[in-house]
Amino acid sequence: MYAVITENDISKWKDSTGVLYHFPKRYEALLESGTNLIYYKGRIKDSIYRPSRLSDAPHYFGVAKIGKVYLDRESNKGDLFATIVDYRPFSVPVDFKDGGNYLEDIPPNLSSNYWRNGVRPISKEIYELIFQLGFDHGDNDFIRSKNLESSNNDNIGTLESYRDGEKKLKFVTTYERNPALRKQAIAIHGLSCRACGFNFGDFYGEYAEGFIHIHHIIPVSELDGPRTIDPETDLVPLCANCHSVVHRQKNRTLSTEELIGLIRAKKGSSENSHT
Numbered sequence: 001m002y003a004v005i006t007e008n009d010i011s012k013w014k015d016s017t018g019v020l021y022h023f024p025k026r027y028e029a030l031l032e033s034g035t036n037l038i039y040y041k042g043r044i045k046d047s048i049y050r051p052s053r054l055s056d057a058p059h060y061f062g063v064a065k066i067g068k069v070y071l072d073r074e075s076n077k078g079d080l081f082a083t084i085v086d087y088r089p090f091s092v093p094v095d096f097k098d099g100g101n102y103l104e105d106i107p108p109n110l111s112s113n114y115w116r117n118g119v120r121p122i123s124k125e126i127y128e129l130i131f132q133l134g135f136d137h138g139d140n141d142f143i144r145s146k147n148l149e150s151s152n153n154d155n156i157g158t159l160e161s162y163r164d165g166e167k168k169l170k171f172v173t174t175y176e177r178n179p180a181l182r183k184q185a186i187a188i189h190g191l192s193c194r195a196c197g198f199n200f201g202d203f204y205g206e207y208a209e210g211f212i213h214i215h216h217i218i219p220v221s222e223l224d225g226p227r228t229i230d231p232e233t234d235l236v237p238l239c240a241n242c243h244s245v246v247h248r249q250k251n252r253t254l255s256t257e258e259l260i261g262l263i264r265a266k267k268g269s270s271e272n273s274h275t
């Protein structure tokens, strides 16, 4: 499956390029997990957005894939969002027209309102054509591998430079500090502590809105080396207190379930002592 997705300069959607993409339910069938994406921006409407664009004209600016699709918990209309993986920005903007012709095929029945659709299915051939044009600047493979490298580094960090004893801790914190994974984890899990339910915005108000620690659960099988992190199953939101407690003993990180168990046991015993 291949699709173009639109990212506008001004939008009600809380999108993040190469990280998250929100969309209404009518596009669900076009954006299944694994769909190959081309990123598109329409014509510039306000020059203040110029620094964040490759071109003022409507253009394509990168490729990516749909990771997983989730229900948007903040929507009452059944909106969805997807995690975005393997994002690679183009080295040059690709104009939406080549000469006088659009690069996308516009079906006759959509000729009057085609560009109004933020998500548009395309053929494999058109995907490959735009892909080629986006990376087509002399040293094609070099640019491609460079982009790949930088997005990989984002995830893996510099594990090897650490001594063995520090390796595990470094491995954990690298993922916990990755801004893209953090955004995805918050979109999926929300901002309340998984162990005690604490919510910084609810308790402290607007100033603390959006604050939460993201903890990386490490399955035993993973301690030997890095693998792709799934923000749904590998990351959980924890408040600062709970997060400190799970890491309190360096050689024995608690699982979230163990921590929940501790909180319950303690609550139970203090309730009993008052009777």
Ligand SMILES: [Zn+2]
Binding pocket: 193, 194, 195, 196, 197, 198, 238, 239, 240, 241, 242, 243
């Ligand atoms: Zn907590």
Ligand SMILES: [Zn+2]
Binding pocket: 172, 176, 214, 215, 216, 243, 247
């Ligand atoms: Zn942690």
